[in-house]
Amino acid sequence: MLIRGTAVALELTFIFLGVGVVVGVPVALAQIYGNRFGRIAASIFEQIFRGLPALVLLFLFYFGLSDLNVSPLIAATLAMGLRSAAYQSQIFRGAIQSIEAGQELAARSIGMSRYKAIRYIVLPQAIRLALPPWSNEFTNMIKDTSYVFVVGIVELMRQGRYIVAREFGDALLVYSFIALIYFFLTYAGNHLLGRLARRLTIPGEAAGESAMERI
Amino acid sequence: MYKGETKVIIGPSGTGKSTLLRCVNRLTEPDRGKVVLDGVTVVDKPGARPLKVDINKVRSQIGMVFQNFNLFKHLTVLNNVRIGLIQVKHMRKKEATEQALKEIEQVGLVDKINDYPAQLSGGQQQRVSIARALAMDPKLILFDEPTSALDPELIGEVLQVMIKLAQAGMTMLCVTHELGFARSVADEIIFLDKGKILAQAPPAELFSNSQHERINAFLRKISELYGGHQR
Numbered sequence: 071m072l073i074r075g076t077a078v079a080l081e082l083t084f085i086f087l088g089v090g091v092v093v094g095v096p097v098a099l100a101q102i103y104g105n106r107f108g109r110i111a112a113s114i115f116e117q118i119f120r121g122l123p124a125l126v127l128l129f130l131f132y133f134g135l136s137d138l139n140v141s142p143l144i145a146a147t148l149a150m151g152l153r154s155a156a157y158q159s160q161i162f163r164g165a166i167q168s169i170e171a172g173q174e175l176a177a178r179s180i181g182m183s184r185y186k187a188i189r190y191i192v193l194p195q196a197i198r199l200a201l202p203p204w205s206n207e208f209t210n211m212i213k214d215t216s217y218v219f220v221v222g223i224v225e226l227m228r229q230g231r232y233i234v235a236r237e238f239g240d241a242l243l244v245y246s247f248i249a250l251i252y253f254f255l256t257y258a259g260n261h262l263l264g265r266l267a268r269r270l271t272i273p274g275e276a277a278g279e280s281a282m283e284r285i
Numbered sequence: 286m287y288k289g290e291t292k293v294i295i296g297p298s299g300t301g302k303s304t305l306l307r308c309v310n311r312l313t314e315p316d317r318g319k320v321v322l323d324g325v326t327v328v329d330k331p332g333a334r335p336l337k338v339d340i341n342k343v344r345s346q347i348g349m350v351f352q353n354f355n356l357f358k359h360l361t362v363l364n365n366v367r368i369g370l371i372q373v374k375h376m377r378k379k380e381a382t383e384q385a386l387k388e389i390e391q392v393g394l395v396d397k398i399n400d401y402p403a404q405l406s407g408g409q410q411q412r413v414s415i416a417r418a419l420a421m422d423p424k425l426i427l428f429d430e431p432t433s434a435l436d437p438e439l440i441g442e443v444l445q446v447m448i449k450l451a452q453a454g455m456t457m458l459c460v461t462h463e464l465g466f467a468r469s470v471a472d473e474i475i476f477l478d479k480g481k482i483l484a485q486a487p488p489a490e491l492f493s494n495s496q497h498e499r500i501n502a503f504l505r506k507i508s509e510l511y512g513g514h515q516r
Contacts, residue, residue, distance in 0.1 A: 176355035180369035180421055181345025195359045272359050274403025
């Protein structure tokens with residue numbers, strides 16, 4: 071049961087983070103490069119989803135939209151995915167703005183369009199800078215998947231409750247074991263992302279971990 | 286400017302030299318004035334009607350070399366020089382590579398093609414950025430204080446490349462304080478002060494007897510500062 075729950079927790083993490091990237095990067099781009107309307111819309115989105123507790127968002131999307139008959143998974147994906155998008159937009163925004171203006175200028179000077187300059191010159195560098203803070207978001211997300219048990223998704227936390235409630239498992243033992251699983255997941259995830267950051271480090275530049283501080 | 290000419294812009298800092306260069310390829314949008322490149326009007330303000338000009342295409346024909354190189358940090362030397370050929374000129378990878386290698390050879394860095402900018406000295410980085418500009422086969426290259434960010438002992442290698450280019454007939458508009466360079470290759474020196482052209486003359490004339498005390502004072506100061514490595 072716990073293995074099944076762990077698998078679900080991981081799946082949810084990837085789904086939520088995926089929505090976060092897919093929505094978060096455009097939000098960051100809109101905040102930096104957008105016109106007035108784009109900047110304002112992106113900022114309002116970001117402020118709202120960063121400003122509300124995860125539980126409130128989950129309740130809003132699940133119980134608040136119950137007339138629309140949204141499934142727990144859809145509601146959770148909207149709530150947690152968009153929340154992550156708001157946080158990730160700030161990670162990517164910071165990273166993009168850390169890239170020297172000269173990089174884009176040089177790209178434009180050889181005749182690249184703005185789109186190509188961002189796509190081929192700015193973003194590849196920004197993603198490297200974003201990786202260390204992004205791994206932080208990854209860690210948070212693994213842990214935050216535990217919130218979604220409130221809308222009825224059977225993930226790790228809820229599996230634990232089933233064991234305690236139905237099979238009279240020892241609460242301390244069961245929850246300790248669950249804690250251990252979460253800890254292992256975040257630890258392993260951070261380790262892998264750290265390795266990825268080192269692999270992507272540009273030769274001659276400072277290592278990925280310190281890239282943000284350097285700028 | 287005529288084809289094959291080298292002109293040098295000098296003048297005190299904050300006087301608009303870099304801005305003038307950037308107005309040529311509209312990295313800075315000029316308020317007023319006219320720029321025509323080989324028959325194509327790039328800027329015409331205030332013009333009779335709005336210009337229809339593909340600015341990206343124009344920029345691809347005007348090379349630009351920056352004070353702090355601005356090499357693409359995540360790309361190797363080869364890719365720095367090649368990316369414009371592939372992404373802007375839509376050349377095939379093989380041709381682009383050949384062309385890029387040719388330009389890298391011009392600046393003497395064939396042994397560094399797989400290095401990243403951070404692994405190179407400032408002089409080498411600037412030579413790569415010249416190769417990047419050359420690769421686009423520009424009609425004109427703008428140099429924005431190409432040696433100002435370099436350690437004194439690295440200036441020579443960059444100036445050598447620039448002198449070679451000028452002698453090979455490249456059209457060059459340079460902002461620089463390297464008066465030795467200006468004296469040896471410039472067809473004309475433009476002295477800019479507070480956004481206005483104060484004087485415009487061949488180097489020999491401008492250096493020998495300028496009527497402007499302002500220019501003489503500036504030249505004296507520059508010679509004191511940069512005198513050490515004048516060629």
